[in-house]
Amino acid sequence: MASFSHQMAFFFRCPRNKNVQEPNKQKLHCVRIKGTKSFSPSGLDFLSQEHGIGITSVDHTENVQVFEQQIRQNIPTKKQLVDPYRQGMIIEEWAGYRQTVVIRSYEVGPDKTATIESILSLLQETALNHVWMSGLLSDGFGATHGMMRNNLIWVVSRMQLQVDHYPIWGEVMEIDTWVGASGKNGMRRDWLLRSQATDLVFARATSTWVMMNQQTRRLSKMPDEVRAEISPWFLDKHAIQEESPEKIEKLDNNARYVHSDLKPKRSDLDMNHHVNNVKYVGWMLETIPDEFLEENQLSGMVLEYRRECGSSDVVQSLCDPQQEGLLETGIPKCDHISVNGHKLSAEILEGNGFVGCKNQGPFSYTHLLQVKGESKNEEIVRGKTTWKKKLISIPFPT
Amino acid sequence: MASFSHQMAFFFRCPRNKNVQEPNKQKLHCVRIKGTKSFSPSGLDFLSQEHGIGITSVDHTENVQVFEQQIRQNIPTKKQLVDPYRQGMIIEEWAGYRQTVVIRSYEVGPDKTATIESILSLLQETALNHVWMSGLLSDGFGATHGMMRNNLIWVVSRMQLQVDHYPIWGEVMEIDTWVGASGKNGMRRDWLLRSQATDLVFARATSTWVMMNQQTRRLSKMPDEVRAEISPWFLDKHAIQEESPEKIEKLDNNARYVHSDLKPKRSDLDMNHHVNNVKYVGWMLETIPDEFLEENQLSGMVLEYRRECGSSDVVQSLCDPQQEGLLETGIPKCDHISVNGHKLSAEILEGNGFVGCKNQGPFSYTHLLQVKGESKNEEIVRGKTTWKKKLISIPFPT
Numbered sequence: 001m002a003s004f005s006h007q008m009a010f011f012f013r014c015p016r017n018k019n020v021q022e023p024n025k026q027k028l029h030c031v032r033i034k035g036t037k038s039f040s041p042s043g044l045d046f047l048s049q050e051h052g053i054g055i056t057s058v059d060h061t062e063n064v065q066v067f068e069q070q071i072r073q074n075i076p077t078k079k080q081l082v083d084p085y086r087q088g089m090i091i092e093e094w095a096g097y098r099q100t101v102v103i104r105s106y107e108v109g110p111d112k113t114a115t116i117e118s119i120l121s122l123l124q125e126t127a128l129n130h131v132w133m134s135g136l137l138s139d140g141f142g143a144t145h146g147m148m149r150n151n152l153i154w155v156v157s158r159m160q161l162q163v164d165h166y167p168i169w170g171e172v173m174e175i176d177t178w179v180g181a182s183g184k185n186g187m188r189r190d191w192l193l194r195s196q197a198t199d200l201v202f203a204r205a206t207s208t209w210v211m212m213n214q215q216t217r218r219l220s221k222m223p224d225e226v227r228a229e230i231s232p233w234f235l236d237k238h239a240i241q242e243e244s245p246e247k248i249e250k251l252d253n254n255a256r257y258v259h260s261d262l263k264p265k266r267s268d269l270d271m272n273h274h275v276n277n278v279k280y281v282g283w284m285l286e287t288i289p290d291e292f293l294e295e296n297q298l299s300g301m302v303l304e305y306r307r308e309c310g311s312s313d314v315v316q317s318l319c320d321p322q323q324e325g326l327l328e329t330g331i332p333k334c335d336h337i338s339v340n341g342h343k344l345s346a347e348i349l350e351g352n353g354f355v356g357c358k359n360q361g362p363f364s365y366t367h368l369l370q371v372k373g374e375s376k377n378e379e380i381v382r383g384k385t386t387w388k389k390k391l392i393s394i395p396f397p398t
Numbered sequence: 399m400a401s402f403s404h405q406m407a408f409f410f411r412c413p414r415n416k417n418v419q420e421p422n423k424q425k426l427h428c429v430r431i432k433g434t435k436s437f438s439p440s441g442l443d444f445l446s447q448e449h450g451i452g453i454t455s456v457d458h459t460e461n462v463q464v465f466e467q468q469i470r471q472n473i474p475t476k477k478q479l480v481d482p483y484r485q486g487m488i489i490e491e492w493a494g495y496r497q498t499v500v501i502r503s504y505e506v507g508p509d510k511t512a513t514i515e516s517i518l519s520l521l522q523e524t525a526l527n528h529v530w531m532s533g534l535l536s537d538g539f540g541a542t543h544g545m546m547r548n549n550l551i552w553v554v555s556r557m558q559l560q561v562d563h564y565p566i567w568g569e570v571m572e573i574d575t576w577v578g579a580s581g582k583n584g585m586r587r588d589w590l591l592r593s594q595a596t597d598l599v600f601a602r603a604t605s606t607w608v609m610m611n612q613q614t615r616r617l618s619k620m621p622d623e624v625r626a627e628i629s630p631w632f633l634d635k636h637a638i639q640e641e642s643p644e645k646i647e648k649l650d651n652n653a654r655y656v657h658s659d660l661k662p663k664r665s666d667l668d669m670n671h672h673v674n675n676v677k678y679v680g681w682m683l684e685t686i687p688d689e690f691l692e693e694n695q696l697s698g699m700v701l702e703y704r705r706e707c708g709s710s711d712v713v714q715s716l717c718d719p720q721q722e723g724l725l726e727t728g729i730p731k732c733d734h735i736s737v738n739g740h741k742l743s744a745e746i747l748e749g750n751g752f753v754g755c756k757n758q759g760p761f762s763y764t765h766l767l768q769v770k771g772e773s774k775n776e777e778i779v780r781g782k783t784t785w786k787k788k789l790i791s792i793p794f795p796t
Contacts, residue, residue, distance in 0.1 A: 065789065069510070072595070073568040085500045085570045085594075087485070102483045105526045105539070106519040106676065110667045112467070117665065121504040128503045132568070141503070169669065170471040170530070172483045196483075197470070265684060266691060267515065269508045271567065278504065286663060293664060391463065 066139070078135040086129050095233050096178035097130035100196060103167045111390075113166035116285070116298050120161070120278045123191050123205055126175045136229050141271040146226040151214050153272050157186070158208040159303040160240060165195075165202040166297065172196040178235045182208045185222045187230065190239035204239040217308065248304055248382040251368040255318035259287045260372065262315040275309040280381050284367040287317040292387075300386040306379040313371045315380065322364040322384070363387055464537070476533040484527050493631050494576035495528035498594060501565045509788075511564035514683070514696050518559070518676045521589050521603055524573045534627050539669040544624040549612050551670050555584070556606040557701040558638060563593075563600040564695065570594040576633045580606045583620040585628065588637035602637040615706065646702055646780040649766040653716035657685045658770065660713040673707040678779050682765040685715040690785075698784040704777040711769045713778065720762040720782070761785055 082089045088099040107118035131137045131144070138148040147153070167173050174196050180188040186208050193203040211220045262283050270276040280303070285293070309315060367383035480487045486497040505516035529535045529542070536546040545551070565571050572594050578586040584606050591601040609618045660681050668674040678701070683691070707713060765781035 069566055072566055072593075074570075074595075075568065085485075085498060087483075100483060104519075104523045105669070106522060106674070108669065109665065110669060110671050112669055115665055121502075124504060125502045168467060168470055170473065172472075195470075197472075266688065267507065267513055267680065271503070271506065271508060271510055273508050276504070282665065290664065 069139075075132060075137050076135050080133045080135065083129070083133060086132075088126075088129050088133060090133055091176065092178060092235060092237075095235050096176055097126065097133060098174055098176050099126045099129060101126075101173050101175060103169055103171045103173060105169060108169045112169045113297075114168070116161075116163070116301075117278050117282055119163070119167075119193065119203060120281060122175060122193075123177070124276075124278070126177045126191065127189055130177050130179075134233065144226060144229045146223060146229045147211065150220070150223050150226065152211040152220055152223075152226070153214050154209050155212045155219075155305070155308065156207055156277055157210050157305050159205065159277070159301075159305075160207070161203065161205040161301045162240060163203040163297075163299055165200070167193070167195075167202055173202070178233075178237060179230065180234045180236060180238075181231070185220075186210050187234075190237070192239055206238065206240050212308075248302065248384050249366060250379070250382060251318045251320055251366055255320045255366075255368070257287045257289065257319045259283070259317040260314075262317060264309065264311050264313065264315070266311075269311055273311070275311070275313075277303075277305070280309070280369055281383075283315060283317045283369055284319065284381075284383050284385070287319045287367070288365060288385075295390060296387040297390050298385055299388045302384045304382045306381060307371075309369075309371065309380045313380075316370050316372045316377070318368045318370070319365045322366050467537075473530060473535050474533050478531045478533065481527070481531060484530075486524075486527050486531060488531055489574065490576060490633060490635075493633050494574055495524065495531060496572055496574050497524045497527060499524075499571050499573060501567055501569045501571060503567055506567045510567045511695075512566070514559075514561070514699075515676050515680055517561070517565075517591065517601060518679060520573060520591075521575070522674075522676070524575045524589065525587055528575050528577075532631065542624060542627045544621060544627045545609065548618070548621050548624065550609040550618055550621075550624070551612050552607050553610045553617075553703070553706065554605055554675055555608050555703050557603065557675070557699075557703075558605070559601065559603040559699045560638060561601040561695075561697055563598070565591070565593075565600055571600070576631075576635065577628065578632045578634060578636075579629070583618075584608050585632075588635070590637055604636065604638050610706075646700065646782050647764060648777070648780060649716045649718055649764055653718045653764075653766070655685045655687065655717045657681070657715040658712075660715060662707065662709050662711065662713075664709075667709055671709070673709070673711075675701075675703070678707070678767055679781075681713060681715045681767055682717065682779075682781050682783070685717045685765070686763060686783075693788060694785040695788050696783055697786045700782045702780045704779060705769075707767075707769065707778050711778075714768050714770045714775070716766045716768070717763045720764050 079090070079094075081094075086099060087101070088097060090096070091098045101122055103114050103118075107114050107122075109115050128137075128142050131142050136144040138145045140148055140153060142154050143152065172195075174194045176192045176194070178190055180190070182188040187210075189207045189209060191203075191205040192201055193205075194201050211222060211226070212218065213220050264275045264279070268275050268279045281301070285298075364384055364386045367381075367385065369380040369383075370377040371380060477488070477492075479492075484497060485499070486495060488494070489496045499520055501512050501516075505512050505520075507513050526535075526540050529540050534542040536543045538546055538551060540552050541550065570593075572592045574590045574592070576588055578588070580586040585608075587605045587607060589601075589603040590599055591603075592599050609620060609624070610616065611618050662673045662677070666673050666677045679699070683696075762782055762784045765779075765783065767778040767781075768775040769778060
């Protein structure tokens with residue numbers, strides 16, 4: 001990726017001089033001129049008062065709310081190159097997006113490193129801000145104007161993540177994201193998470209997205225008008241060079257660890273009114289034994305999504321250690337490990353360049369989330385997670 | 399609060415010209431000069447390699463990690479007036495702190511408004527960034543250097559929040575926070591959450607903090623050296639003019655709604671290794687019936703903390719509607735409401751300036767979180783939440 005240098009200013013509140021370089025402020029000014037500041041967040045109540053419109057009609061109330069929302073969100077209606085509030089900018093020959101983020105206090109765990117859920121949430125955030133900056137964002141969760149006209153929403157079908165280093169509390173990071181073609185009807189989205197200070201890449205991710213009809217909840221072809229909107233943004237560049245080709249096996253009732261009766265909470269639903277993907281990962285990781293999580297950290301993850309999870313679904317999370325040496329407790333045994341079907345002792349392994357028991361190499365879990373129905377179970381997502389030893393573990397008494 | 403105008407620049411990554419106005423970059427440069435970029439996030443592995451230090455010693459590994467953490471966090475060692483990455487600045491005659499934030503996609507619920515947990519997390523974040531900017535922050539969760547020397551951490555004893563409006567996805571907000579004295583051994587911290595575009599205050603909060611010994615987990619007096627550190631930052635200014643004086647009653651087993659067996663997850667623990675306060679609020683709100691939450695939104699909250707919650711505690715959440723008219727389902731009845739002991743019909747109420755059933759006035763719940771022990775229960779937090787009708791409700795099928 002090309003190095004570049006760029007400066008831009010961001011502006012604090014300056015009520016006496018509002019006409020500074022703030023994009024898309026026009027509509028806000030119009031409303032403020034009406035002197036409505038004391039009535040509502042964006043001063044929309046004046047519509048009812050000045051025009052004598054009652055607020056007993058639900059339709060009218062909804063219209064006012066939609067208009068108010070548009071003004072408060074201030075979504076760009078055309079391509080925007082920089083956003084001072086989001087600390088974001090368009091890069092890569094005008095197609096990619098870069099955002100600077102500081103790892104916040106509530107995004108880290110007891111060991112002060114960002115949780116995997118926080119990292120995934122930041123990837124989601126930058127993806128949406130990319131669409132935001134493109135001028136294509138409509139009134140949906142990343143949906144373009146063309147998608148809205150066709151009643152379509154985005155759903156993720158596959159996600160792959162590699163984490164080499166975890167950012168810590170207060171660390172300044174940069175996230176790059178861009179999109180590309182994926183077959184005829186899909187879209188890829190990739191990300192790089194990098195230290196702002198050293199440029200070192202901490203994490204890489206790639207994902208595949210398809211479109212779903214919001215009413216029928218069935219997958220849809222990509223309409224030509226949507227392709228025309230998004231294809232100018234496509235880059236032929238991959239964050240992860242060798243994408244995991246193997247199919248994830250489907251677990252059954254023989255899985256070692258099973259958590260049942262997982263119920264979505266209100267706070268687990270996103271703007272598409274289904275359980276957010278990040279919550280799936282939370283359910284998957286909760287099923288891994290605490291003793292294992294104390295000693296190890298996630299280094300990679302592949303997720304294959306099969307079905308969305310609604311607010312009334314009751315979910316079961318299964319997981320199974322996938323490598324010999326993980327058989328008893330989920331914690332790797334030190335006396336042997338299997339290579340090409342041959343069990344080798346720790347001494348031999350160390351002599352052959354393996355890291356040995358103190359610095360276990362990657363080991364993995366297979367996961368399945370399913371909706372437990374009365375007659376049969378329906379898959380939500382299959383997953384595979386790979387792990388490496390933490391340098392210092394944080395006890396979690398249970 | 400005085401109006402003011404201020405501009406400052408923030409900088410994107412610019413590897414070819416690192417010596418731009420980035421505070422506290424010195425240490426990072428020193429490390430980068432060693433050409434260690436390819437080794438570790440901050441290039442600390444060279445310490446082992448250049449100095450021939452093995453990494454088998456846990457003590458040494460811990461030291462390297464602490465040093466690496468300091469460089470990556472880059473905590474200011476003296477007062478810093480602006481932070482371009484956090485979009486923060488010192489205000490109010492050099493004592494308060496203001497930060498600009500954009501409401502992120504994962505901070506809102508299905509109705510696109512920020513969740514109460516997100517608002518509380520942002521308050522926590524700005525409080526910590528205030529300490530960060532002060533130059534007083536040590537290697538703890540908001541603890542000053544003096545507190546660290548005395549092995550002390552902050553714990554919150556009381557929190558009060560008023561929310562008049564909820565920010566929506568993408569809305570640009572400003573959060574002001576400042577501290578003040580609270581008795582001899584405590585500290586107040588207040589916040590204002592305001593629309594960046596209109597200056598309208600959306601939410602106000604105040605809190606009281608005391609110090610706890612990290613080892614004994616007992617409350618402590620404020621040592622003189624800590625008072626000397628923080629008292630120059632005290633402002634005599636209150637975010638909430640009339641603080642709720644009433645004591646919150648303690649619920650017992652007659653409470654209408656009870657959720658038991660609530661167990662902290664790893665992700666609920668914060669850097670102080672106990673359950674974060676925001677999680678408490680989540681547990682409290684989960685206990686309120688979904689039908690009520692669909693129709694209403696929180697307008698105020700008072701929390702009185704009694705005891706910290708550890709990772710192995712099993713928690714019970716009780717709640718009880720506090721006003722007549724809420725008796726059956728938690729949803730206000732429309733046929734009558736009690737005023738000074740007299741039941742009045744909806745018609746009479748409307749004629750007397752009450753908002754009637756469609757726009758119910760505030761009503762409240764009393765809450766208790768407790769650790770359910772074998773012999774007796776121990777209180778974690780008492781709470782009171784007040785509510786107002788949502789304009790448009792979001793169904794949540796159960």
